[in-house]
Amino acid sequence: MRTLKTLALAVFALIGASTAANAAEVFLATDDFVGISFWLISMGMLAATAFFFMEQANVSTQWRKSVNVAGLVTGIAFIHYMYMRAVWVETGDTPTVYRYIDWLITVPLQLVEFYLILAAVRKVPSGIFWRILIGSIVMLVGGYAGEAGFINAMLGFIIGMAGWIYILYEIFSGEAGKSMAKSGNKSLVTAFSALRMIVTVGWAIYPLGYVFGYLTSGIDANSLNVIYNLADFVNKIAFGLIIWSCAVANSGKSRA
Numbered sequence: 001m002r003t004l005k006t007l008a009l010a011v012f013a014l015i016g017a018s019t020a021a022n023a024a025e026v027f028l029a030t031d032d033f034v035g036i037s038f039w040l041i042s043m044g045m046l047a048a049t050a051f052f053f054m055e056q057a058n059v060s061t062q063w064r065k066s067v068n069v070a071g072l073v074t075g076i077a078f079i080h081y082m083y084m085r086a087v088w089v090e091t092g093d094t095p096t097v098y099r100y101i102d103w104l105i106t107v108p109l110q111l112v113e114f115y116l117i118l119a120a121v122r123k124v125p126s127g128i129f130w131r132i133l134i135g136s137i138v139m140l141v142g143g144y145a146g147e148a149g150f151i152n153a154m155l156g157f158i159i160g161m162a163g164w165i166y167i168l169y170e171i172f173s174g175e176a177g178k179s180m181a182k183s184g185n186k187s188l189v190t191a192f193s194a195l196r197m198i199v200t201v202g203w204a205i206y207p208l209g210y211v212f213g214y215l216t217s218g219i220d221a222n223s224l225n226v227i228y229n230l231a232d233f234v235n236k237i238a239f240g241l242i243i244w245s246c247a248v249a250n251s252g253k254s255r256a
Contacts (some may be wrong), residue, residue, distance in 0.1 A: 027089075034222050037229045039084035045078035048237045055244055063247035066116045069231055070240030073106045077236055081229075094221050099228065100144040108136040110239055111167060114176050117246060120183045129177045132167060139163025139220065143210060153214055161207060172194050191246035205231040 029035065045094035052071030054169040055066045087095040115129040139160050146156015170176050173190075180192045209227055219227075 002047075003074050030064050032089065035085060035089045037046050038081055038088055039050055039225050039232045041229045042078050042081035042085060044080060044233055044237060045074045048240060049075040049078055052240055052244060055248075057098075058251075059247040060251040061242075062120045066113055066120060067240075067247050069109055069113060069116060073109050073236055074240060076105050076109075077102055077232060081232075086129070088225070094225060096103070096144075100140065100147070104137075104140050104144075104248050106236065107140060108133050111136045111199075113239070113243055114171055114192070116162055117188060117191065117243060118176065118179050118183065120247075121188050121250060124179050124212070125175060127210060128170070128179065131170055132175070134172065134178065135167040137163070137164050139167065141204075147210065147214055152153070157207070157210055157215065164207070168196075171199065185250065187246050187249035191242050194242045195239060198242075202231065202235045202238075208243060 008214065029140045035226060049071050054068055056067040056071065059067055081100050084102075085096040087093060087098060111132045112129060114132060116191065118128070138222045141162070142159025142161075143154050144156075144162065145151045146153045150156075182190060183189065205227060209219070209224055210233075213221075213224040
């Protein structure tokens with residue numbers, strides 16, 4: 001049964017890959033380093049998706065949801081990166097809309113992982129899930145509204161930062177952070193702490209990009225796209241690998 005489920009997930013991923021591969025018919029130029037970065041990141045996301053979906057069969061039942069969500073994050077990012085590459089290669093424009101569509105789906109899924117890994121080892125209040133989810137939506141909607149020009153860019157930045165700061169509070173000092181400290185699970189504490197560092201340090205690249213790319217125009221579009229691409233590559237794949245590592249370490253252990 002596990003093999004059949006894994007095979008079905010792999011087929012789904014391949015169907016998605018073949019569909020996205022037709023997103024653009026324009027070939028990359030050899031000196032288009034931004035376009036090349038879009039391509040490399042999309043292939044990395046595809047490889048990570050296949051890995052997570054195959055590995056979900058090798059962890060305990062209570063951890064499969066977390067590993068599958070990690071695969072969904074990279075799988076969704078792969079599809080969007082194919083389309084972002086198409087926009088860049090064909091028009092030379094920054095694919096802001098596609099990037100924020102990707103973030104609006106994948107970032108909440110990543111943050112919900114804090115709840116899922118806690119729930120895999122102990123009973124936790126559902127309020128953690130909803131607070132983190134709402135914080136992520138506020139952060140992203142504020143950022144997009146500012147970048148797209150729907151509201152003042154500074155106001156959008158402030159709203160986005162408020163959402164991010166609230167998320168940091170929840171996972172460090174809020175109920176999520178307290179639940180982690182009470183878990184008594186060494187590998188969970190290690191993974192949770194590593195994920196917090198990604199959300200704190202790794203995600204700091206995005207508001208910095210907003211400031212220098214949109215508020216002060218201190219970074220050109222080419223550099224900003226490459227920076228965002230590399231940040232997504234690390235922040236999404238490393239995030240999933242940490243969860244997978246924790247799932248493997250805890251497989252076979254019962255939930256408190």
